[in-house]
Amino acid sequence: MSGMKDMTENKGIAIVGVSLRFPGAESLADLWRQLVDEQCVISDLPAARRDSDESFSASDGEASRIRGGFLADADAFDASFFGISPREAMYMDPQQRFALELAWKSVEDAGYQAAALQGSRTGVFMGVANTDYTELLEKQADVSDACVPTGTSSAIIANRISYWFDFHGPSLTVDTACASSLVAVHQAVRALERGDCDHALAGGVNLCWSGRRFAALRRNGMLSDNGLCRAFDASADGYVRAEGGAVIMLKPLATALADGDAIHAVIKGIGTNHGGRTNSLTITNPQAHADLICSVYAEAGVAASSISYIETHGPGTPLGDPIEIHGLKTAFSRLTEREEGGTAKPSSCGLGSVKTNLGHLESAAGIAGMLKVIAAMEHRTLPATLHFDRLNPLIKLDDSPFYIVERTQPWEPGRGTDGEPLPLRAGVSSFGFGGTNAHVLLEAYEPRSGSGEPETSAPVDEAADVLRLVPLSAKDGEQLRLMARNLLNDLRGPEGAGLVPAGQDRAGPGVLRDIAYTLQVGREAMAHRAVFLAADRTDLMARLDAFVHDRQAPDIWQGVVGQDQRLSLLAGDEDATAMFRSWIEKRKLAKVAELWTLGCDIDWNLLYADEAPRRLHLPAYPFQRRKHWIPGSSAGSERPLRSRDATAASGERPEPRPSGPVMSTAVTNGTALQPPAAVVSASKRGFTAEKPRGVQLLSLAEADGDREKDEVRDISRLASRGIPVATPTRQRTRKAAPDRGGRAELERQLVQSLAEVLYMEPNEVGVDQKFIDVGLDSVIAVEWIRAVNDRFGAALSTSHVYDFPSVRALAGELTGVYDPSTGTAVAPQAVLLPAEEAVRDVSVRHPASDTASLEAELTESLAEALYMAKADVAVDSKFVDIGLDSIIAVEWMNTVNTRYGTSLPVAAVYEHSTIREFAVHLAQRGTGQKSSDAQTSDFDVDDVLRQVQSGHLDLEQAERMLQL
Amino acid sequence: MHSDVLEQRIRTFMQEELLVTFDDTVTADTDLFREGVVESRDYLRIIKFLQEDIGAAMTDEDLFMNVLVSLSGIVDFVRKKQVGI
Structure with a gap:
């Protein structure tokens, strides 16, 4: 009988791990401190963002009116921790990056090694709604970069977690607007209940960067003018946006108990529905709220009278708040009518909204509400809802069990019919502006004595x-x-007091x-x-x-x-x-x-051997905060947004300067850090180095689509490194059979190469336009002049761009110095070399037999392809560990093949998976010779032995062949 | 109250108190909240006007189950209420 009871009481889904990144909080302990300190973290738009999006300034002083809950370093990501190249990182939606870091922390908070879950049936369910980074990329960057399709896909928010951790359960991203994260949790719970997965990570992520979106939401009257969320208050005037994210790790309660997990709280019931047709798309339907709450509690078998707190959606909108409360009242009165006693005890159930502290995290709002409740349960304290002064006159709490939690107070549990205190129980609501409703019923986890569980x-x-x-x-x-x-x-x-969780x-x-x-x-x-x-x-x-x-x-x-x-x-x-x-x-x-x-x-x-230790929730990994942002979009720059060199744009040139647009301000808690060492080259490597084992599977067609463009860029990059590869004019050069030494051709080629370094189209650069007017600043000038010198065999200095400030003027200087008619000029010939010839010329200069110099060259070109510093590419690092995925591999292999005149397949990077191995392979290919090792391997050992056995070979011969 | 008179009174209220200008784009059927013509904080004023000046008795159900967003919606609602009375 008691066994039966245990079974019913062990029903539910345990929350065994949590992670969060909210404004000013990076852990549940941080969040709790904010809540009990009754902090509101709403602030003005961070100054650094004002120039990051032109729509802030364009929309009529919008920037100065914006208030919200902002992450201090939303643009930062520990890419190297995850083996992701800076190049891929800068094209990844920060929401993907938040999710990946939060997933890691959530697993650690549960007390698990990521490797322990590798290959497991773990599901990933992530909520997201905003696409601000995609919008910014489209406005500010080269969106045809090969990393963009995956980098901006919402699906990848969940899928990248599954891929990276090697999780085999369902993996999906949910968008139900502001209900997204709670619906994601709902999907996770259902998947666990159905047995689609054994564990699940669920949560939501939200970035609020686009000025346009702020302006549009303000225009339709949703945002607060005074910049405060005053849920339930008479002066509430709209919501305040906030960004961040949170991820929880879930598993069936019975499994969690058997595994000795530390349990934050238990999900006793959850549901979602839609309000159907109301008078307006964004007006919610309180009847549907009530139906949802009734069905969630009924299914969980939990009496409404035992619920002592509701974390409301509570956005602080003057009409939304009253509608929500009306729905709650309807549900509770319907439920309590059926219960013993029949009437609700006044002031027995508190109402609150974490949005008054943090703002409205939109797609992560529901999970933020859950985390507040989890923290409150652990401390058995209800934190105050802020900015509440006078009840919204449309809200009537009479004849209801509800009261507003105006001040922080001990959380008194509901009592059962026998008068015994029940576990703390709370509901959390989250509504989307398209009509989706979600509600979850949480219960504090209280180990019961004598039940054969953790205490023993x-x-x-x-x-x-x-x-x-x-x-x-x-x-x-x-x-x-x-x-x-x-x-x-x-x-x-x-x-x-009151800060240590019970x-x-x-x-x-x-x-x-x-x-x-x-x-x-x-x-x-x-x-x-x-x-x-x-x-x-x-x-x-x-x-x-x-x-x-x-x-x-x-x-x-x-x-x-x-x-x-x-x-x-x-x-x-x-x-x-x-x-x-x-x-x-x-x-x-x-x-x-x-x-x-x-x-x-x-x-x-x-x-x-003789003990049964338990897992605890302990601090999770402190990721490096290294900035990765849209190339060339840094704030406060005079330089055109389209330029590629963000390093220069930010005014900070790291040493040694990587050739790509690496943003490399690494800061952890205010401490400047060295660039990360190539830790993955350690001889013994943990999970993070071993994973990902495979390659990122994207169709080659997708990669091919960008190949031409990437080749163009690669070649220009090579040119900038002092290697005289012709800029990609091959087709035209061939067709034109040009007039050797023609001034016009020289100008055309200068325009072309200048456009390339500026990330512009050639037709946007006029021959008489001043360099400064097209955005050529000193940093790009250095790069361009180097390319010009290499290309034409000239010896211009960067100051020439100031003395001869247009393409026409510079071309005049070039032809003046190197007049082809004198016969001494190499330049005009070089100008018109078809690319292939130039390449052959290069490969002649690289006999590719000296592996040490090959290693150095490969390191350099790989670092370029990945936008990394050379120092971060160790010759023994596995390519996958430093972020070489199949897309960049296609591009890099093109570079390598072009440079060395080889035709290695992309698969070569998997067979020869470090620079050291690859260089050996390339050296063999390049020289057409095989090393003695390779010859040895040509003999099949079994075959040799068979020949010995059959008497065709004597032992001495066999030994020689096998080099024993 | 004759419905034309009723509509005129409500229209006048919206024009004078909520500064709504009805024209070709903002009509009697326009969802005033969605278009940003009326902000949700004005809902209370509309309700008060209907209750106190027009004398329409309203329950919480009336207030929240069927949020009134357009002039014609409000007129229809009040007319039904009056018939009901």
């Missing part, structure tokens, strides 16, 4: 003195230090064991490692504090994996493995620590 595994005999190893690792040293600092802050706990008591017994366990088995092991030996929490905090402040302290081991190649001696050796195992079992922890920091895999579970 709790405080085993942890009377201290049991030493634990607490490992941390990151992609580089600075991130590692940040992680230590974040963990330390988490352990210290926030100051002030279920997350960091000081409780058993906590050190669970911290150690979670960080051992629930995090990827990356190259930069530190491990702390501690007997209790205080001990651990002291070690972390020392590490963070670079102080010497005992019982800390540090290492960077891959520094000592001699370790390979031990890798995979069975005696070594047996010894490691023995050390772990005998708890020789100092040795285990040392091994781990050197890069050895440790089977941490061996430490817990």
